[in-house]
Amino acid sequence: MPQEERTRLMRARLLEATVECLVERGFSGTSTTLVSERAGVSRGAQLHHFPTKNDLVVAAVEHLTHVRGAELAAAAQRLPRGDRRTRAVLEMLGDHFTSPVFTAALELWVAARTDETLMSAVAPLEQRVGREVHRLTVDLLGADEAKPGVRELVQATLDLVRGLGLANTITDDARRRARILDQWALTLDTALKDDK
Amino acid sequence: MPQEERTRLMRARLLEATVECLVERGFSGTSTTLVSERAGVSRGAQLHHFPTKNDLVVAAVEHLTHVRGAELAAAAQRLPRGDRRTRAVLEMLGDHFTSPVFTAALELWVAARTDETLMSAVAPLEQRVGREVHRLTVDLLGADEAKPGVRELVQATLDLVRGLGLANTITDDARRRARILDQWALTLDTALKDDK
Numbered sequence: 001m002p003q004e005e006r007t008r009l010m011r012a013r014l015l016e017a018t019v020e021c022l023v024e025r026g027f028s029g030t031s032t033t034l035v036s037e038r039a040g041v042s043r044g045a046q047l048h049h050f051p052t053k054n055d056l057v058v059a060a061v062e063h064l065t066h067v068r069g070a071e072l073a074a075a076a077q078r079l080p081r082g083d084r085r086t087r088a089v090l091e092m093l094g095d096h097f098t099s100p101v102f103t104a105a106l107e108l109w110v111a112a113r114t115d116e117t118l119m120s121a122v123a124p125l126e127q128r129v130g131r132e133v134h135r136l137t138v139d140l141l142g143a144d145e146a147k148p149g150v151r152e153l154v155q156a157t158l159d160l161v162r163g164l165g166l167a168n169t170i171t172d173d174a175r176r177r178a179r180i181l182d183q184w185a186l187t188l189d190t191a192l193k194d195d196k
Numbered sequence: 197m198p199q200e201e202r203t204r205l206m207r208a209r210l211l212e213a214t215v216e217c218l219v220e221r222g223f224s225g226t227s228t229t230l231v232s233e234r235a236g237v238s239r240g241a242q243l244h245h246f247p248t249k250n251d252l253v254v255a256a257v258e259h260l261t262h263v264r265g266a267e268l269a270a271a272a273q274r275l276p277r278g279d280r281r282t283r284a285v286l287e288m289l290g291d292h293f294t295s296p297v298f299t300a301a302l303e304l305w306v307a308a309r310t311d312e313t314l315m316s317a318v319a320p321l322e323q324r325v326g327r328e329v330h331r332l333t334v335d336l337l338g339a340d341e342a343k344p345g346v347r348e349l350v351q352a353t354l355d356l357v358r359g360l361g362l363a364n365t366i367t368d369d370a371r372r373r374a375r376i377l378d379q380w381a382l383t384l385d386t387a388l389k390d391d392k
Contacts, residue, residue, distance in 0.1 A: 024310065025310055026306065026309065026310040026311075027224075028223075028224040028308070029310060036205070040326070070233065094281055103309075106306060106362075107306065109304065109362070109365060109366055110222065110302060110306045110365070111222070112366070113222065113299075113365050113366075114220065114221055114222040114225060115222075117357050122366070123367060126367075127367070149379045149383075152375050152378070152379035152380075153379055153383065155372065155375075155376050156356055156376045156379065156380055156383075158359075159356050159359035159363060159376065160355050160356045160359055161306030161359070162358075162359035162362055162363065163354070163355035163356055163357070163358035163360075163361075164355050165359075166291065166305070166358055166359070166361075166362055167355060169305060169306070169309050170305055170308070170309075170315075170319055170322050171319060171322075171323070176351065179351075180348050180351050180355065182348070183345045183348035183349055183352065184349075184352050185348065186345065187352075187383060187387045189344075190386075190387070191383045191386070191387075195247045
C-alpha cells in the first residue's frame with residue numbers, strides 16, 4: 001500500500017475514533033490519548049496530524065459531515081416521487097438529526113459555546129453545513145424559494161428536525177417524532193402549494 | 197429575619213449562582229467551589245443543602261424553571277387577543293428557548309447524555325417541564341387537541357423553538373428567528389383553522 005493511502009486510512013481511523021469518543025463519553029470525556037489508543041495509532045503520529053484536541057474534534061466532525069453528506073446524497077436518489085415524497089424527505093432529515101454525527105456535533109456546539117478557540121473553528125463549519133443541508137432540502141422538496149414564505153418554511157423544517165434531534169438525546173423519541181413528521185408533511189405540502 | 201427565610205434566600209443565591217456558572221462556563225467548568233464563592237455561601241452550608249455537584253445543578257435548573265414558569269404565566273396574561281395572538285405566543289416561546297434557563301438546561305441535557313446518575317434526575321424534570329410547556333401552549337393558542345393533527349402541530353411548534361434555541365447558541369440568530377416565526381404563525385393559524 002502506498003504511503004499516501006496509508007496516511008489517509010490512519011487519519012480516517014483517528015477521526016472515526018474521535019467521533020465514537022464524543023458520542024460515548026462527551027466532549028469533556030474525550031482525550032487525545034483515548035483516541036489514539038482506540039484508533040491504534042501512535043501518539044507521535046497522531047500529534048503530527050492533529051496537534052491539539054480541538055484540531056482533532058473539529059476535523060472529526062467535518063470528516064463525518066462529509067461521510068454523512070455522501071450518504072444523504074445517495075439516500076436522496078432513492079426517495080420516492082409523488083405524494084409520499086415530502087414525508088420521505090422528512091424521514092431522511094429526521095434520521096440525519098438523530099444520528100451519531102448529530103450527537104457528536106451537539107457535543108462540539110455546546111463545548112464551543114464556552115470556548116472561544118473552539119467556536120472560531122466550529123462556527124464556520126456549522127454555517128457551511130447549514131447552507132448545504134438547506135440547499136439539499138430545497139432541491140429534494142422541489143420548493144420554489146422565490147415564493148414568499150417558502151425559504152422560511154424550509155428553514156423552519158430544519159429547525160424542527162434539529163429540535164427533534166435534541167429531544168431525542170434525553171429520551172428515545174422515535175414514535176413521537178414519526179407522528180410529528182407525519183403531520184408536518186401534510187402541513188408543509190399544503191403550505192408550499194398554497195403560497196402565492 | 198427568621199432562620200427559615202434566611203435559609204430560603206441562601207438556597208436561592210446558590211441556585212442562581214449555579215445557573216450563572218452553567219451559562220458562563222458550561223457544565224464541565226462549573227464546580228461546587230466556584231458556586232459557593234460566587235454566592236457568598238460557606239462550603240459547609242452549601243454541602244449541607246446540596247451534597248454533590250449533580251444535586252446542585254439539577255436543583256438549579258429546576259429552580260430557574262419555576263421562576264421562568266411564573267414569568268411565562270405573567271407574560272401570558274399580557275398577550276394580545278385576535279389576529280396577532282399566535283405570533284405573540286411564538287415570540288414568547290422563542291424568548292423562552294433562547295433565555296439563560298434554556299442555555300443552562302442545554303448544558304445539563306448534554307452532560308446527562310453521558311452520565312447515568314445525572315440523567316436519572318434530568319429525565320423526569322425534563323418530562324415534567326415538557327408537559328407543562330405543552331399544556332400552556334395549547335391553552336394560549338386555544339388549540340383543540342381533539343382535532344386530528346393539532347396535538348402534533350403544537351409539539352412541532354415546541355420542537356421548532358427548541359431547534360431555534362440550539363441554533364442561537366452558535367450564532368446570534370434573532371433576525372432569522374423572527375422571519376421563521378412570522379411564517380410559522382401564518383402556517384399554524386391556517387393549519388389549526390383548516391384541520392377537521
